[in-house]
Amino acid sequence: MNFDYSDDQKFLKSEARKFLDARATAKVNRAVLDDPTKSYDADLWTAVAEMGWLGTAIPEEHGGLGLGHVELCAIAEELGRVVAPIPFASTVYFFAEAVMLAGSEAQKADLLPKVASGELIGCFATSEGPGAVAADRLSCTVDGGKLSGVKIPVTDGDIAHKAVVLASEGGKPSLFIVDLSGVTRETLKTLDPSRSAAKLTFSGAPAERLGGVGEGIALMEAVFDRAAVLIAFEQVGGADKCLEMAKEYALGRYAFGRTIAGYQAIKHKLADIYVKNELARSNAYYGAWALNTSASELPIAASAARIAGSEAFWFAAKENVQTHGGMGFTWAVDCHLYYRRAKQLGLVAGAARSWKERLVSQLERRNAA
Amino acid sequence: MDFNDTPEEAAFRSEARAWLEANAPKVNLNGKPEAELLKLAKAWQAKKAEARYACITWPKALGGRGGTPIQQVIFSQEEGKVGAPRGFFDIGLGMCIPTLMAFSDDATKERFVGPAVRGEEIWCQLFSEPSAGSDVAGLRTKAVRDGDDWVINGQKVWTSGAHYCDFGIVLVRTDPDVPKHKGLTMFWIDMHDPGVTVKPIHQMSGGSNFNEVYFENVRVKDSQRLGPVGDGWKVALVTLMNERLAVGGATGPNYPELLSLARSTPSGESSALEDQAFREKLADWYVQAEGLKLTRFRSITALSRGQTPGPEASIGKIVSANQLQAMSTEAMEVLDQYGIISDPELAPLEAGFQQSVMWSAGLRIAGGTDEILKNIIAERVLGLPGDVRVDKDVAFKDMPTGL
Numbered sequence: 166m167n168f169d170y171s172d173d174q175k176f177l178k179s180e181a182r183k184f185l186d187a188r189a190t191a192k193v194n195r196a197v198l199d200d201p202t203k204s205y206d207a208d209l210w211t212a213v214a215e216m217g218w219l220g221t222a223i224p225e226e227h228g229g230l231g232l233g234h235v236e237l238c239a240i241a242e243e244l245g246r247v248v249a250p251i252p253f254a255s256t257v258y259f260f261a262e263a264v265m266l267a268g269s270e271a272q273k274a275d276l277l278p279k280v281a282s283g284e285l286i287g288c289f290a291t292s293e294g295p296g297a298v299a300a301d302r303l304s305c306t307v308d309g310g311k312l313s314g315v316k317i318p319v320t321d322g323d324i325a326h327k328a329v330v331l332a333s334e335g336g337k338p339s340l341f342i343v344d345l346s347g348v349t350r351e352t353l354k355t356l357d358p359s360r361s362a363a364k365l366t367f368s369g370a371p372a373e374r375l376g377g378v379g380e381g382i383a384l385m386e387a388v389f390d391r392a393a394v395l396i397a398f399e400q401v402g403g404a405d406k407c408l409e410m411a412k413e414y415a416l417g418r419y420a421f422g423r424t425i426a427g428y429q430a431i432k433h434k435l436a437d438i439y440v441k442n443e444l445a446r447s448n449a450y451y452g453a454w455a456l457n458t459s460a461s462e463l464p465i466a467a468s469a470a471r472i473a474g475s476e477a478f479w480f481a482a483k484e485n486v487q488t489h490g491g492m493g494f495t496w497a498v499d500c501h502l503y504y505r506r507a508k509q510l511g512l513v514a515g516a517a518r519s520w521k522e523r524l525v526s527q528l529e530r531r532n533a534a
Numbered sequence: 535m536d537f538n539d540t541p542e543e544a545a546f547r548s549e550a551r552a553w554l555e556a557n558a559p560k561v562n563l564n565g566k567p568e569a570e571l572l573k574l575a576k577a578w579q580a581k582k583a584e585a586r587y588a589c590i591t592w593p594k595a596l597g598g599r600g601g602t603p604i605q606q607v608i609f610s611q612e613e614g615k616v617g618a619p620r621g622f623f624d625i626g627l628g629m630c631i632p633t634l635m636a637f638s639d640d641a642t643k644e645r646f647v648g649p650a651v652r653g654e655e656i657w658c659q660l661f662s663e664p665s666a667g668s669d670v671a672g673l674r675t676k677a678v679r680d681g682d683d684w685v686i687n688g689q690k691v692w693t694s695g696a697h698y699c700d701f702g703i704v705l706v707r708t709d710p711d712v713p714k715h716k717g718l719t720m721f722w723i724d725m726h727d728p729g730v731t732v733k734p735i736h737q738m739s740g741g742s743n744f745n746e747v748y749f750e751n752v753r754v755k756d757s758q759r760l761g762p763v764g765d766g767w768k769v770a771l772v773t774l775m776n777e778r779l780a781v782g783g784a785t786g787p788n789y790p791e792l793l794s795l796a797r798s799t800p801s802g803e804s805s806a807l808e809d810q811a812f813r814e815k816l817a818d819w820y821v822q823a824e825g826l827k828l829t830r831f832r833s834i835t836a837l838s839r840g841q842t843p844g845p846e847a848s849i850g851k852i853v854s855a856n857q858l859q860a861m862s863t864e865a866m867e868v869l870d871q872y873g874i875i876s877d878p879e880l881a882p883l884e885a886g887f888q889q890s891v892m893w894s895a896g897l898r899i900a901g902g903t904d905e906i907l908k909n910i911i912a913e914r915v916l917g918l919p920g921d922v923r924v925d926k927d928v929a930f931k932d933m934p935t936g937l
Contacts, residue, residue: 166543439915469820
């Protein structure tokens with residue numbers, strides 16, 4: 166049995182933590198959060214690119230480090246811990262994964278080195294309005310290689326150079342790679358301004374198909390599976406950080422003549438967070454294994470990682486605010502950075518509600534077989 | 535990251551598997567009365583001891599194999615697959631004998647360890663009392679010094695297996711004039727002593743898995759004392775350290791059974807499995823159940839790497855007991871009016887969910903209540919302070935008492 170990070174992976178993770186503790190402080194997040202004109206921290210992005218992290222799972226032949234997805238998961242966990250204000254998820258978990266999954270050799274050779282070096286910010290555009298994405302409701306269309314329609318919200322759509330877009334061509338949903346330089350973009354007001362999002366309006370933008378005709382929904386789901394596992398690690402990292410913040414505050418806060426960390430109402434709350442975090446971590450590890458080995462269990466493993474990760478982070482984030490009492494509700498204290506990010510990550514790859522349905526459908530099939 | 539054995543582990547697994555295939559009794563244990571199961575279990579334990587598969591991690595001199603914790607895990611996994619009769623020796627070998635080994639003299643060890651390993655003698659643990667549950671140190675059974683002996687009077691409760699056990703370790707009060715933790719002493723006793731009376735407890739679930747044990751002028755020698763007089767609490771902590779290894783997670787129907795039940799139960803135009811509210815809950819329980827299984831894999835990984843498992847192992851019982859109760863409740867809901875039927879001839883799964891809805895209430899209490907387990911996670915894992923103790927400096931005899 167070898168169901169944990171290896172020593173090398175643990176070393177990578179601890180190096181990542183040292184780096185991010187120094188470079189991705191809450192102040193860095195707040196600089197983006199507090200400035201409506203700022204969509205991400207460009208210096209941190211450059212530094213992360215220089216570390217080679219963007220190409221962690223990209224093969225060496227395409228300019229990456231050629232490590233595995235477990236290494237990328239280890240880095241994701243650390244990025245989640247510090248609520249890093251950079252387009253890492255959009256570029257690496259969505260865009261690069263979509264290209265690696267469905268791209269032609271030419272597309273991979275063109276795009277992956279640019280992702281690995283940090284010169285290309287990517288994004289993944291699927292949503293068109295309220296409700297989960299569905300094949301029969303797609304209004305974005307491609308005709309003669311030109312894309313028209315609206316995508317909203319697209320995380321990092323305002324800063325990305327290229328997008329992978331779900332659109333229908335001749336009535337069939339497919340994925341397309343679209344250069345965003347001539348596209349109309351409008352930055353949106355969102356719950357977590359430390360991660361930007363945009364409305365993209367396409368009016369005949371050149372679109373190059375990624376993957377087969379009519380494979381759009383299946384590919385989108387496959388990309389979501391991969392991104393869900395990686396995001397689950399950000400969620401686990403964030404949830405663990407929330408537990409540490411709550412613990413530290415409770416130990417230092419005195420009420421009724423003693424530290425509030427000694428009251429069972431607080432102790433049991435923190436124990437509940439711990440239990441959820443551990444279950445989320447175990448489910449995330451299983452997702453990492455499935456992703457790294459391209460196991461047929463990936464859709465089920467990703468669903469479980471997504472559900473457990475989303476719920477653990479949200480629970481930890483909201484109870485962290487609660488443990489901080491009135492202070493937790495102020496702008497000055499960092500609790501809300503995690504409260505915001507928990508919601509952002511919990512929705513960006515589809516709501517847990519949809520994933521639960523997806524999981525049960527898979528279980529039904531497995532149970533019937 | 536993978537789920538594979540190392541080459542050494544794989545070799546041990548195939549060796550264990552071959553031995554089990556050649557030696558495990560091929561009997562159907564379902565529905566057998568306890569006396570018969572006990573007989574089979576004793577014979578099986580003796581066979582395992584002879585081949586040094588009992589107590590794999592213990593030194594060879596004590597009847598073990600001198601093996602590693604991961605070998606114990608592997609053997610248990612394989613033993614579970616062949617359906618061998620077991621469970622009678624877990625408390626004795628997991629808790630009592632380790633306590634004996636830590637605190638008794640060589641002659642006592644010589645006398646008891648071998649027969650326990652071979653399943654010839656079974657041990658129980660006598661700590662809980664009617665007025666000392668979560669607060670075990672508040673116990674009232676007393677031992678009074680009489681020459682070279684001690685005389686024990688009082689009552690224990692929730693003693694698993696007392697009705698078939700030969701010996702037990704018992705925690706008693708030897709000094710009521712000092713604060714509660716300081717006046718306790720541990721002894722080993724002979725359960726066949728005429729002053730020991732064992733009465734089964736009739737549980738709300740209908741069965742009787744535990745006992746009350748009464749002591750009436752039970753005379754023990756001072757040489758039966760484990761550890762110094764007044765040091766019983768420290769001794770008990772050694773015993774309890776092993777408890778969570780001996781008390782496993784919940785067993786009973788799980789999400790696959792609930793899925794099948796919903797699929798075969800009509801609802802509206804289709805089956806209960808099509809109900810969206812049900813599906814969301816099923817997803818949650820799958821995620822929890824798999825999360826627990828995978829968390830155990832993380833602990834086993836630590837053993838496999840020669841490390842001590844992390845604190846994540848502490849979440850098992852609290853999650854599984856609550857989940858079993860919640861899933862069983864949902865199964866009743868799915869069955870609607872029919873859900874009240876607990877006749878195994880009529881209810882789906884031979885009334886497995888109906889039994890679990892009753893049994894799970896006890897599981898949330900046994901081996902540490904939900905509330906105590908949360909305290910343990912908060913204090914030992916997260917390092918939060920213990921509760922304010924109003925009884926710390928009060929002589930036991932002056933402590934207020936209730937029910």
